Amino acid sequence: xxxxxxxxxxxxxxxxxxxxxLRRALEQWQPAFLDWWREMGPVxxxxxxxxxxxxxxxxxxxxxxxxxxxxxxxxxxxxLADADPERKIAFGDHRGEAVWQRVPGDYRAALRRxxxxxxxxxxxxxxxxxxxxxxxxxxxxxxxxxxINVEEGRHLWAMVYLLHAHFGRDGREEAQALLQRxxxxxxxxxxxxxxxxxxxxxxxxxxxxxxxDRDGKFQLHSxxxxxxxxxxxxxxxxxxxxxHHMFVGITGLARVVQRTGEIMREHDTEDVRxxxxxxxxxxQKYLNFHYSVTLDxxxxxxxxxxxxxxxxGLKGRFDESGFEDDHRLHHDSWPGLRFEEGAFRRVxxxxxxxxxxxxxxxxIADVETGVGRLNRVLRGLDLDFEIALPxxxxxxxxxxxxxxxxxxxxxxxxxxxWRRRRHEWLPxxxxxxxxxxxxxxxxxxxxxxxxWIAPPSRGIDGRPVDFExxxxx
Ligand SMILES: [Fe+2]
Ligand SMILES: [Fe+2]
Numbered sequence: 189x190x191x192x193x194x195x196x197x198x199x200x201x202x203x204x205x206x207x208x209x210l211r212r213a214l215e216q217w218q219p220a221f222l223d224w225w226r227e228m229g230p231v232x233x234x235x236x237x238x239x240x241x242x243x244x245x246x247x248x249x250x251x252x253x254x255x256x257x258x259x260x261x262x263x264x265x266x267x268l269a270d271a272d273p274e275r276k277i278a279f280g281d282h283r284g285e286a287v288w289q290r291v292p293g294d295y296r297a298a299l300r301r302x303x304x305x306x307x308x309x310x311x312x313x314x315x316x317x318x319x320x321x322x323x324x325x326x327x328x329x330x331x332x333x334x335x336i337n338v339e340e341g342r343h344l345w346a347m348v349y350l351l352h353a354h355f356g357r358d359g360r361e362e363a364q365a366l367l368q369r370x371x372x373x374x375x376x377x378x379x380x381x382x383x384x385x386x387x388x389x390x391x392x393x394x395x396x397x398x399x400x401d402r403d404g405k406f407q408l409h410s411x412x413x414x415x416x417x418x419x420x421x422x423x424x425x426x427x428x429x430x431x432h433h434m435f436v437g438i439t440g441l442a443r444v445v446q447r448t449g450e451i452m453r454e455h456d457t458e459d460v461r462x463x464x465x466x467x468x469x470x471x472q473k474y475l476n477f478h479y480s481v482t483l484d485x486x487x488x489x490x491x492x493x494x495x496x497x498x499x500x501g502l503k504g505r506f507d508e509s510g511f512e513d514d515h516r517l518h519h520d521s522w523p524g525l526r527f528e529e530g531a532f533r534r535v536x537x538x539x540x541x542x543x544x545x546x547x548x549x550x551x552i553a554d555v556e557t558g559v560g561r562l563n564r565v566l567r568g569l570d571l572d573f574e575i576a577l578p579x580x581x582x583x584x585x586x587x588x589x590x591x592x593x594x595x596x597x598x599x600x601x602x603x604x605x606w607r608r609r610r611h612e613w614l615p616x617x618x619x620x621x622x623x624x625x626x627x628x629x630x631x632x633x634x635x636x637x638x639x640w641i642a643p644p645s646r647g648i649d650g651r652p653v654d655f656e657x658x659x660x661x
Contacts (some may be wrong), residue, residue, distance in 0.1 A: 199265030235661035269424035279515040280501040307347030312383035315371035323627035325638035331657030395478035398437030413504025449569040480583035486548035494543040
């Protein structure tokens with residue numbers, strides 16, 4: 189078991205003490221990161237003490253230690269899951285060979301690109317969420333938001349460590365650039381579309397953490413298979429943190445549905461806006477929006493880049509070892525969803541080119557499970573409204589379906605008809621304004637919850653729901 193050195197300026201379990209050059213490079217990056225955090229991190233709450241967990245070791249139980257911390261003092265560090273000295277490459281043309289501790293020259297540019305794209309999403313989500321502390325529905329929820337924000341900051345550290353440790357000067361330049369792009373900025377946007385969207389309210393936050401953090405889970409799992417062992421170990425540890433982000437998403441959505449459902453029953457109506465809760469049609473529109481922009485993150489269904497990453501061992505499939513095939517896929521096919529002769533149908537496509545689509549389909553199955561949980565909340569209240577995921581081709585900007593105009597039910601319309609009807613399916617300005625109007629200010633008194641959301645069933649770290657998770661300054 190590796191130990192975490194917490195006495196260092198940068199807590200780590202990668203033995204930074206013995207690599208002075210690397211340590212110095214990271215110590216130079218650290219003030220730039222803190223400047224970025226002050227400029228683009230959560231607004232207003234720099235002096236508040238937040239009940240946060242921090243990694244102190246990477247084993248199963250020991251990594252989550254809870255304590256009150258001011259966010260700018262959070263111990264952002266570098267933690268890699270422990271190495272397996274026997275680990276072999278599990279897929280692609282190098283299958284069976286020992287994993288790499290150094291970046292092979294041939295794959296340098298491609299690996300750097302994968303790390304930069306992953307790294308870019310981490311600060312982006314902090315930027316997207318920075319105003320939400322001003323409208324939190326409870327002290328408990330505020331703490332969860334901040335926990336996610338500091339951990340996304342740590343995920344940036346995780347990727348920046350790899351860039352500094354393994355990519356020389358190019359890596360240092362990329363690490364700088366990660367602090368320079370800004371979510372939604374016209375001139376220097378973040379790399380991926382969904383990370384330039386706004387997260388203007390808490391319903392959007394719960395959708396984002398339910399869906400977009402779940403995309404993160406699938407990307408990290410695929411990278412955790414990488415033949416480049418430091419990347420695999422970094423991603424394995426990040427996954428332990430990511431689980432909490434998705435927990436915040438699904439439980440947040442379930443609490444919204446619970447509260448809305450209670451009001452629907454109490455007043456025997458679906459028209460619940462006059463009672464100050466989120467009506468289910470608006471909830472469904474938010475789901476449609478966040479789901480479709482998140483599907484775009486998986487990239488094009490047919491991708492020679494993804495095929496090359498797989499063949500060369502850089503990025504595997506979700507649960508690579510669970511597949512009983514040759515893990516090379518040169519001769520395999522996969523049933524891809526295509527729009528042919530006026531209909532959507534599954535047709536066999538080369539498996540190697542369909543890596544993205546396959547990952548996306550695994551993601552969809554996982555999301556379906558979550559939606560099932562939301563519908564169980566409604567059924568538990570004897571309501572017959574059904575929340576449903578829209579069709580895969582609905583509202584796409586990336587991939588094979590981007591030219592089509594598809595309804596959530598999968599009907600293909602002409603562009604004008606789709607545009608005219610889009611606010612039946614996607615939140616309109618007035619829907620967003622309504623949701624925003626429910627959240628006029630932060631509710632921070634411990635144990636109090638905004639009217640539009642049910643309290644959680646339990647608190648964090650065994651603490652009661654009305655615990656003072658954030659001590660306001
Ligand atoms: Fe992350
Ligand atoms: Fe996350």
